[in-house]
Amino acid sequence: MNSNAATSAERRGAGLKLTVGFAALFCAAVLGYVAGIRQTQASTGAPSKIYVINLWSLHLTLSAGALGIAVMFVLAVLLLVAVLLTMLARWRRMRAEIANRELSTAIEDITKLEQAEQALQLQRTELAQSNAELTAANKELESFSYSASHDLRAPLRSIDGFSQALLEDYSDKLDSTAQDHLQRVRRAAQRMSVLIDEMLNLSRVTRSMMRRESLDLSAMAQTIVEEIRAADPSRQVEFAIEEGLTATGDFQLLSAAMENLFRNSWKYTSRHARARIEFGKSQQNGKHSFFVRDDGAGFDPRYADRLFGAFQRLHSTTEFPGTGIGLATVQRIIHRHGGEIWAEGAVEKGATFYFTL
């Protein structure tokens, strides 16, 4: 390296100066000594001892010595300065290198940051776009189902109404078969109306905004049970609702789900003179879950996987009325809360519906 070469050259120069200095000192010393000897010889005429030091030679020697020391001192100072300057230069160079390296790293980082930000911005734009598309699709779906339900009902009303008008006004002209036909027409129209309502409900459940809050499930169950009982007070049903059950979720959706489960229990115990419907919590597969249990008609567990399918039923309409949408709706609600729902049951031994939230 240049600095090293410079340093060694300087060092060599310094060393040279030192050597020269020492040599000068030595020469001066010798010279002084010789001069001293001669002087002594000249003045006394007698051979002097080699170690006689007379005043003048001493003076000369001392001067030479002092000079030599001075020279040495100056040289040492020069050497020191040279070393210091070299070190300073080196230090500065190192600093410059470090600064350089830091700068290039910083530039790299900034570039990476910019790239990352661009990518993020792109993703944000895409997200906003898909969000907008979804919202638009949702709105369209909502207005579609709204018009569909509204417009589909009007013709149903006509079908039912005029069949009834026929039955009433022309009863004397219609035999029992004819009347039966018209009754079937009426029932079909009414059933379709119910189906439309429930389908609307199901789609609304999926689309509606969820608002999570702390809910008292026991109180909710209590209210639902009272309503159900009030509609048909003659039935002998015992309700056992565990106290203090709470959960976090959307009030509307969970009320709808629980109401569905309770109404199902109420319906499927209607063939029994007495019934017991329970609501509580339990530990299932290591998870805390809630359950609604009844001791009614139950279901065949071999078909359990059809329980939650839309429009799928395990009983005929003549046994128990229904559309088969209820449990599908409940399942959707539970899933929207991030939970699971499953059922256990046996024929004529009741059914238990477990769900987690």
Add this chain to the structure above:
Amino acid sequence: MVLNNKIILLVEDNPDDEALTLRALKKNNIGNQVIVARDGAEALDYLFGTGQYSGRNVNLMPQVVLLDLKLPKIEGLEVLRLLRANDVTKLLPVVILTSSNEERDRLAGYELGANSYIRKPVDFNEFMEAARQLGLYWLVLNEQPPARR
């Protein structure tokens, strides 16, 4: 006041629904005087004595207006808004009778000043019962607002 003199204004565009409503009212001995308007404009014409109803004695107001929401020309809610904006018809009892049970329709109806909101049932027996109760309530039980001078 004799029941016979009381007028019901039925605003309904669907001819089937019109026939069924008239039938239901008749079966319940209500509404010998049912005026039918088949769209929003016709309803307003009747109430304000304009258009095809110009020359009508506008002091003779219906006892109640049965208003459907989905109407051609002028929508039901717009009709309601106009009725409530006019001094002559501001207090006129209006019952919204519609297929829709959508919350936004109910909200808009009540916000615009409807007196009642009834959903037309598909089951005709239920429809009959609804008509019977409507008639009983609005024509017999309910007191008419006093005429404004």
